[in-house]
Amino acid sequence: MAETIFNRLTIIGPGLIGGSIARAAREYGGIAETIVASTRSKKTLDRVAELGFADVCELDPAKAVEGADCVILCSPVGTYAALAERIAPALMKGAVLSDVGSTKQSVIRDVGPFVPAGVHFVPAHPVAGTEFSGPDSGFAALFQGRWCLLTPPAGTDEVAVQKLDALWRRTGALTARMDAAHHDRVLAIVSHLPHLIAFTICGTADDLADETRQEVLQFAASGFRDFTRIAASDPEMWRDIFLNNKEALLEMLARFSEDAQAMARAVRWGDTAYIEDKINRSRKIRKSLIELKQA
Numbered sequence: 001m002a003e004t005i006f007n008r009l010t011i012i013g014p015g016l017i018g019g020s021i022a023r024a025a026r027e028y029g030g031i032a033e034t035i036v037a038s039t040r041s042k043k044t045l046d047r048v049a050e051l052g053f054a055d056v057c058e059l060d061p062a063k064a065v066e067g068a069d070c071v072i073l074c075s076p077v078g079t080y081a082a083l084a085e086r087i088a089p090a091l092m093k094g095a096v097l098s099d100v101g102s103t104k105q106s107v108i109r110d111v112g113p114f115v116p117a118g119v120h121f122v123p124a125h126p127v128a129g130t131e132f133s134g135p136d137s138g139f140a141a142l143f144q145g146r147w148c149l150l151t152p153p154a155g156t157d158e159v160a161v162q163k164l165d166a167l168w169r170r171t172g173a174l175t176a177r178m179d180a181a182h183h184d185r186v187l188a189i190v191s192h193l194p195h196l197i198a199f200t201i202c203g204t205a206d207d208l209a210d211e212t213r214q215e216v217l218q219f220a221a222s223g224f225r226d227f228t229r230i231a232a233s234d235p236e237m238w239r240d241i242f243l244n245n246k247e248a249l250l251e252m253l254a255r256f257s258e259d260a261q262a263m264a265r266a267v268r269w270g271d272t273a274y275i276e277d278k279i280n281r282s283r284k285i286r287k288s289l290i291e292l293k294q295a
Helices: 016-028 042-051 077-090 105-114 158-170 180-206 210-218 222-231 235-244 246-269 272-291
Strands: 006-012 032-038 070-073 096-099 124-126 147-150 174-177
Touching (some): 006 016, 016 032, 032 042, 070 077, 077 235, 096 105, 105 180, 124 158, 158 174, 180 210, 180 222, 180 235, 235 246, 246 272
Parallel strands (some): 006 032, 070 096, 147 174
Antiparallel strands (some): 124 147
């Protein structure tokens, strides 16, 4: 067995992602000797205790991080500033502080000012998930073959970055480093915009007349079902993502809107070459995803 990376790992927000990290640490070993879970809801924390994927369950986040050499924020990104301020005085010198948020510039903006001297701040984003949430939704294999993007600010201690990188690789994830601003632009198109579109399409369907809406649900084809799966995602988490990456998201939405209008014109005027080109390019993207084992 390889040497354990961290002695005490604290997960704040043991839902889908946080719970999966804890389960992976438990199942695969070599990540942490002790796993601590903390969440704001006593009911949720009691459920974590029942599920048994944490050694210690603590309602107070400041108490939960005491003695931890790795702390990972796994709650919605909109909670990070208040959490960082709360736990900062209790963070152990030399500890690695990280997160799993889908936006990275906002995380650096909100958490960075509270990071004490001697604590190593290494933001990260595992590009993995399902539409489910809560402590029951996690599973150890969630990160297998998926990417985790590390976005350490300039000057971050290299040893700390490597330790966090090792943690993610032991969960089965692939790792890469990326500038925070570039990360937010990339995720705006591959994740945030698709979710925005899915929520909007399902909202449009829900606004239809009752009879038509029932037929939409009854005869839903696979395309619409895929949208409903995405649209079932946690509303608080996605609200915070949209608001904290709004510049990049709105830029990508504007580009998409222009492309959608161009497709509409092609359909209106029977421009078969344009339509077929768009479909063929989309097929190539799908084929590439399959070849990269990211489908």
